[in-house]
Every structure is written in C-alpha cells, then in structure tokens.
Amino acid sequence: MERRKVGILGATGMVGQRFIQLLNNHPWFEVAWLAASDRSAGKTYGEACKWKLDTPLPARIAAMTVMPNVPSGTPDGELPKIIFAALDAEHALELEPQFAAAGCAVVSNSSAFRMAADVPLVVPEVNADHLTLIEQQSWRKTLDDGRPGGYIVTNPNCCAIGLVLALKPLEERFGIESLFVSTMQAVSGAGYPGVASLDILGNVIPYIKNEEEKLQEEVGKLLGRLGRGGVEMLDAKLSAHCNRVAVEDGHMECVSIKLRTKASRQDMLAAWSEFAPLAGQKLPTAPEQPVEFDESPDRPQPRLDRMRGHGMAATVGRLRECNLLDWKFVVLSHNTIRGAAGAAVLNAEVLARLGKLDFKKAEVAQRDVVLA
Ligand code: NAP
Numbered sequence: 001m002e003r004r005k006v007g008i009l010g011a012t013g014m015v016g017q018r019f020i021q022l023l024n025n026h027p028w029f030e031v032a033w034l035a036a037s038d039r040s041a042g043k044t045y046g047e048a049c050k051w052k053l054d055t056p057l058p059a060r061i062a063a064m065t066v067m068p069n070v071p072s073g074t075p076d077g078e079l080p081k082i083i084f085a086a087l088d089a090e091h092a093l094e095l096e097p098q099f100a101a102a103g104c105a106v107v108s109n110s111s112a113f114r115m116a117a118d119v120p121l122v123v124p125e126v127n128a129d130h131l132t133l134i135e136q137q138s139w140r141k142t143l144d145d146g147r148p149g150g151y152i153v154t155n156p157n158c159c160a161i162g163l164v165l166a167l168k169p170l171e172e173r174f175g176i177e178s179l180f181v182s183t184m185q186a187v188s189g190a191g192y193p194g195v196a197s198l199d200i201l202g203n204v205i206p207y208i209k210n211e212e213e214k215l216q217e218e219v220g221k222l223l224g225r226l227g228r229g230g231v232e233m234l235d236a237k238l239s240a241h242c243n244r245v246a247v248e249d250g251h252m253e254c255v256s257i258k259l260r261t262k263a264s265r266q267d268m269l270a271a272w273s274e275f276a277p278l279a280g281q282k283l284p285t286a287p288e289q290p291v292e293f294d295e296s297p298d299r300p301q302p303r304l305d306r307m308r309g310h311g312m313a314a315t316v317g318r319l320r321e322c323n324l325l326d327w328k329f330v331v332l333s334h335n336t337i338r339g340a341a342g343a344a345v346l347n348a349e350v351l352a353r354l355g356k357l358d359f360k361k362a363e364v365a366q367r368d369v370v371l372a
Contacts, residue, residue, distance in 0.1 A: 004357060006348075007033030007104075009069065009095065012040050012049040014192050015086035015109050018341035020045075022057050023084075027288050028282050028352060031238070033073070033080050034066050034187040036138050037091075042099045052192060061294070068107055069095055069101035081105060082360045084344050100139040100150040107153050107344045111214055114154045114221075117230045121154050121221050122352045123161055123343065125277045125290045126168045130226050131354065147359055153351065155343035157211070159242070159251050160218040161217045162333025165290050165314040166255070169271035171234070175260030177327060178237040181215070186189040186247040186302065189335045200246050212241075250302030251335045258325040265319060266325060269293055272316060285342055285347040287312040293319070300332035311337030314347070 006023065009233060010016045011034040023031050040048035046062030065074070069091075073079045085092060085098050085108040092110035092263070099106050113119040118136040122128060128234050134140055134151040141149050155161065163181060170176060199205065220233040263271070272291040279288075287309025293316050294300055300315035308315050311334040322328040331338055351357050 001028070002351070003030040004082060005030055005032035005077070006082040007031075007035065007080040008086065009035050010088075010091075011045065011066065011085035011098070012036040013086055014052065014188050014194075015340040017049065017051060017053050018228060018336045019084050019086060019345070020058065020061050021055055021335070022285070022345050023054050023159045023339055024061070028349065031064075031259060031347070032077060033083075034061070034064055035069045036066050037069065040066045042357050044135040046177070051333060057143060059280060060364070069070070071099045071104065082107065082348060083355055084341070084348070086341070096152055100137070100152050100336070102150060103139075103143065103147070103359065104150045105110075105153070105348070105351060105359075106150065107348045107351070109155060109157075109340050109344055111154075111157065111210075113152050114214075114226070114238070115217060116158065118280065119154055120154065120249075121156055122347055123164055123219060124283075124286070125345050126164050126222055127224075127226075128277075128350055130231060131228070131351065131356070132226070134356065141145065145242045151356075153347055154366065156218045156222060156346055157214045157216050158189050158333075158335035158339030159185060159211070159240075159253060160222065161343055162251060162314040162331050163215070163253055163255070164219055164222045165338075166272070166316050166329070167219070167223060169256075169275040169291065170257065170259065170263070170268065173267070173271045174263045176223070176234065176236045177258040177260050177318055179219075179258070180239050180256040180325065181262060182243070183215070184243055184247070184252040184254075185211075186249050186251055186335050188249050188279070189242065190244065195244060199246065203246065205244040206241075208242045208244055212240040215240040215242065234316075249300045250306035251331055251333060251339060252300070252302060253331045254328070255331060256322045256325045256328040259327070264325070268319060281353060282348060283353065285312060285346045286300050287351055289313060291316055292308045293317065300330060302332060305332050306334040306337075309338075310342075312342050314338065
C-alpha cells in the first residue's frame with residue numbers, strides 16, 4: 001500500500017520530535033512536510049531542531065527544509081492533506097483553522113479547539129464515535145469541485161489520556177459518581193526547554209497553569225455521550241490537583257473514585273483486563289492491552305513502566321479500598337507518546353480506517369462503492 005504523505009506543524013518541539021520518531025517507518029504515513037516558527041523556517045530540520053530523543057534523528061528528516069507555517073507545499077510537492085499539529089495553544093488558535101480551511105485533516109495536540117462543540121476530542125479506545133462531529137465543521141463542507149473539505153480533530157491533555165483509559169472500563173460497567181485525582185507530571189510535559197533546572201531539581205511545583213481546569217473538563221467531554229445536540233458531558237463530580245515533578249517522561253496520577261454501582265476488586269480488575277475496544281482493527285499504533293494492571297505493591301513507576309505497549313498503554317496499580325470514596329489506585333502513562341504524538345497518530349489511523357483521510361474525488365467515490 002502506498003503510504004499517505006503527512007506534514008508536521010511545530011515539528012521541532014518535544015511533541016514534534018515524537019511525531020518524527022513514531023512516524024519513521026510507519027506503514028501508513030510518510031513525513032513529507034515540516035514547519036515550525038519563523039526562527040526555524042528555511043533551515044534544515046537538523047539545524048533547526050535540538051533533538052532530545054534516545055533514538056537517532058533519521059538522516060532523511062534531518063536533511064528536510066523546515067517550511068514557513070503557512071498552508072503551502074514545498075518546491076518538490078504539494079502540501080500533504082494530513083497535518084499533525086504540535087503547536088502551543090496561542091499559535092494553534094491562529095494556524096490550525098488556516099490548514100483546515102486549506103482542505104487538510106488537522107490532527108492536533110493543542111488545547112485551542114478541544115472544547116469547541118463541533119470539534120471531536122478523542123481517545124480511540126474511549127470515544128471514537130465522537131469523530132462524526134467533524135462533519136459539522138464549516139471547513140468540512142464539500143468543495144466546489146466535489147471533494148470533501150478539511151477539519152480539526154484533537155487529542156486531550158497528556159494527563160487526561162492515561163486517566164480516561166483507566167476510567168472508561170469503570171464508567172461502562174459501574175458508572176462514575178465522583179473522582180479525585182492528584183497528578184505528578186514529568187518535565188517534558190512543559191515542552192523544551194520547559195521548567196528551569198533550578199526550579200525543578202530536588203523540588204515539586206504544585207501549580208501548572210490551567211492544567212486542573214483542562215483535566216476536569218476534558219475528562220467530562222471524553223466520557224460524555226454523543227447526543228443530537230453534541231457531546232453531553234459526563235454527569236460526575238471531578239476534582240484535580242496538578243503538580244510538576246522532577247521526572248523526565250511519564251505522568252503518574254493517584255485516583256480515588258466513587259462508583260454508581262458497587263464493584264468488587266475482581267470486578268474492577270476484570271473491567272480493565274477485558275477492555276480491548278480496538279481489538280481486531282489492526283491499527284499499527286494501538287496497544288494490544290490499553291490498560292495493564294500490575295499487582296506489585298510499588299508499581300507503576302515512570303522509569304519502569306512508561307514504555308509499556310510501546311509507550312501507548314496506561315499502567316494501573318495499587319488498587320485498594322478508599323476511606324473517603326470507594327476505591328483508590330495509581331495510573332501511569334507516557335506523556336509525549338500516549339499523552340501526545342502517539343495519541344494523534346492513533347487518531348489518524350482510526351480516521352484512515354473510517355475513510356476520513358480520503359480527499360480525492362476518486363478515493364471518495366471508490367469508498368462509497370465499497371460501503372454500498
Ligand atoms: P514545545 O517543545 O515548546 O514546541 C513548540 C513547537 O511549536 C516548536 O516546534 C516551535 O518551533 C513551534 N512554534 C512556536 N511558535 C510557532 C509559530 N508561530 N508558528 C509555527 N510553529 C511555532 O512544545 P511541546 O511540548 O512540543 O507541545 C506542543 C503542543 O502539544 C502544546 O500545545 C502542548 O500543550 C501540547 N501537548 C504537549 C504534551 C507534552 O507532554 N509535551 C502533551 C500533550 C499535549 P521553533 O522550534 O521554531 O520555536
């Protein structure tokens with residue numbers, strides 16, 4: 001199968017680098033276009049980027065020219081129709097609509113449009129059905145020449161992703177009445193260069209701007225139901241405390257939960273181990289077991305468990321009764337893989353399966369024949 005060409009906006013940052021790493025040799029997607037700020041435009045990627053990952057920067061990518069942050073192609077080719085975006089919210093607000101209006105599927109990591117009524121906020125194992133919201137977006141209207149237009153799809157905040165993977169099986173089986181979560185978030189979550197070493201070494205910072213609000217509202221939308229008027233938020237009380245800790249990668253979250261119907265320890269463990277909503281779909285980035293439970297008394301730990309499922313699984317541990325609510329446990333997930341770039345790549349794989357990355361008239365006609 002010919003690989004689809006994709007672009008990366010914000011390609012030089014922490015999440016942009018993860019995109020490069022995860023898309024290198026991806027069976028369905030091939031990086032053909034890179035952009036970042038004006039500081040980087042015109043340089044080769046190798047010159048513009050301070051590569052911070054523990055696998056080598058692919059030579060082909062290092063030699064590519066970083067393009068200006070506008071929706072136009074390169075001297076060698078057209079602008080790809082699939083754009084992975086890793087911009088901060090301020091720039092995403094301005095740039096993502098320009099790419100959607102230019103007919104691209106913008107698969108975004110930013111918070112800028114996550115809570116917009118017609119923008120899906122999606123974790124495929126949790127609420128892939130919300131992707132139909134893209135058909136309500138103004139950019140998506142069929143173009144004059146009969147091709148479908150562009151759209152924006154988002155993935156959640158890095159903490160919300162690991163958390164909802166653990167919560168979805170519980171919500172499905174028992175319902176969630178209230179939830180208390182306290183996070184310990186890695187420094188890579190703040191981008192590069194991020195938090196100054198003098199601030200974080202030997203320290204914990206009990207404040208991450210807007211993070212508690214984002215976590216609370218995004219969990220409500222992700223676990224909400226898609227109704228006629230859009231997403232109806234989860235009817236549960238949520239309270240979040242967010243902290244930055246001196247860990248490189250991997251966000252840990254301590255959760256206390258009250259369920260709507262009683263669940264035993266065995267019921268909770270079965271809900272997690274039987275949770276496999278993407279099984280059989282053969283999506284290259286989907287982990288076989290999205291929620292892994294570890295029985296050890298001192299797990300999960302960021303250094304030891306963040307790469308489970310190639311960085312795409314959430315690890316749950318320390319399940320025990322809670323004196324305030326019903327149960328308490330710990331969740332860990334990789335913040336720049338499952339919590340960012342990997343989440344977006346998986347969203348794009350689901351969009352491909354649904355035919356939502358088919359933009360040429362011929363592709364759409366072909367798909368309609370297959371569906372009929
Ligand atoms: P980052 O390391 O600060 O990278 C920011 C990127 O945006 C860089 O490539 C930068 O390019 C580019 N940029 C800055 N201004 C620009 C402009 N005017 N036009 C085009 N590109 C511009 O940030 P990050 O950690 O990768 O995060 C990116 C986004 O993902 C943020 O919205 C963040 O909230 C979200 N996110 C991050 C994580 C995480 O764990 N890090 C998890 C989930 C979501 P230059 O190199 O040229 O400056």
